[in-house]
Amino acid sequence: MNTRKCHVRAMSMLLGGALLALTPGGPAQAASPAQTWERAVLPAGDGWASAEGSTTGGSAAAPEHVYTVTNRAELLAAFKEAGDAPKIVRVAGTVHGNADAQGRPLSCEDYHTDGYTLEKYLAAYDPDTWGREDPSGPMEDARVASAAKQKAAVNVAVPSNTTIVGVGKDATIIGASLQVRGVSNVIIRNLNFEDTYDCFPQWDPTDGANGAWNSEYDNLVVYGSRHVWVDRNTFSDGDRLDADQPRYFGELFQQHDGLFDIVRGADLVTVSWNVFKDHDKTMLIGNSDGAGATDRGKLRVTLHHNVFKDLNERAPRVRFGQVDSYNNHFVATAGSVYGYTYGIGFESRLVAEHNAFTLAREFDPARILKKWSEAPLTARNNLVNGRTTDLIAVHNAGVPEEQLTEGAGWKPVLRTRVDNPRAVPALVKRHAGAGRLPGC
Structure with a gap:
């Protein structure tokens, strides 16, 4: 079904149900708005967001x-x-995060203030002349001020009891960071998230052996929030590849x-x-080893x-949380950059079961797991290139200096369906991502 037909179908169901409800003597059974995919709620038993109550988002919207x-x-106005x-906030077409009040896209240069330019910044903090100290002074101050202007545009706060859903197959948010921060009961579906980029990365000469550029902004952040369902979206860097x-x-x-990212007591x-x-x-999932006061017992x-697909690392990296990862397909194609998949972090309790891994021959399956801290995990019935593989045993044999311990200490029960991992690659290829909502 094309985008226009999908849009018309959803609207006709919504409006049709309302009209029938208002017409005296109308049929007793009408097409209810609650039956449309825009008013969908998380099914019972579907993962951690179905525990301790339900996740309904904006399904009851007037x-x-x-x-x-x-x-x-318009997005900000709807939230306000x-x-x-x-x-229910329906995203139609492309929404640019870096945009003015009229929706016109802004360039990095539009945020420049106090004399900042990248050329001046590079000249000021070249390690050959500046040395290995943190940047400071007028040009760093100008970078911070310019970054603050971009942050005001990029970060978009999502309130409680919200469903954000893309219209049709091509709804896209570019360059914005949706902040689900300190709220509850949010559903996000059917959106392409692309290229949330930082115009003003900071040079840190002390980061690693050679220094590094560090940036802000994630496409989506769940920060200190509860009951969030993120379903059938596509996340990428778009055309701005690293x-x-x-x-x-x-x-x-x-x-x-x-x-x-899912952090800070989410x-x-x-x-x-x-x-x-x-x-x-x-x-x-959990952004600091020192966040136990907020994260311990949470991050489920x-x-x-x-x-x-073709990700370097953190798919995910876990601290503290009880994370259930099952029936996912992890792909690393030849020539891509691949560091690891699961990062085993401080006090984490990861269960990874019934997943499929398709790795190019150049990548060692021992790298699927990466130990950052001592924490046990469960990893069972996972396939690597079509063969059942004990991920922990393969890791411990291939990375003897990073021994991992079997047994996360808990058993997931909130699963509505568990597919054979051999079926997972074809299944998710057909149904995962934006534009794949059932009936649309």
Whole structure:
């Protein structure tokens, strides 16, 4: 079904149900708005977001709180007008995060202030003349001020009781960071998230042996929030691939941070049927070993039926959380950059079962797991290139200095379906990602 037909079908169901309800003597059974995919709720038992209550987003939205937005200003206005009331925000076409009030895209130069330019910044903090100290002084101050202007445009706060859903197959958010921060009951579906880039990475000469460029912004952040369902979206760097970016001071000018992070006491999150591709640092679940006061006992996340393709690392990297990762397909093609898939971090309790890995011959399956801290995990019935593989045993044999321990200490029960891992690659290829909502 094409985009227009999908849009018309959803609207006709929504409006048709409302009209029949208002017509005296109309049929007793009418097409209810609650039956449309825009008003879908998380099915019972579908991952951690179905625990301790339900995740319904804006499914109960009144007609006046159903919005169709085509640019950043309209998106912000919808959130502001509805507040925490149930709301459905329908994204049609392409919404640019780096945009002015009229929706016109902004360039990095449009954020420059106080005399900042990249050329001046590079000249000021060249290690050959500046040395290995942190940047300071007028040009660093100008970078910070310019970055603050971009941050005000890029970060978009999502309120509680919200469903954000793309219209049709091509709804896209470019260069914006959706911030699900300190709220609850949010559903995000059927969107292409692309290229949330930082115009003003900071040079840190003390990061690693040679220094590094560090950037801000993730496409999506769940921060201190509960009951969040992220379903059938596609996350990528779009046309701004890291491999195509220049190097300054000998290091990659890194303009991307993560694709999707779940941090700072976030809890009860289900991530299903998404595509994550062509990125470096993909997903953090827990962002600091020192965050036990906020994270311990939280960060309960389910990842199922997702595609993780050509990613360097963090798919995900886990601290503290009880994370259930099953029926996902992890792909590393020849020539891509591949560091590891699962990062085993501080006090994490990862269960990785019934997943499929398709790795080019140049990549060692021992690298699927990466030990950052001592933490046990469960890894069972996973296939690597079609063969059942004990990921822990393969890792411990191939990386003897990083021995991992079997047994996460808990057993997931919130799974509505578990597919044979041999079927997973074809299944998620057909159904995962934006534009794949059932009936649309």
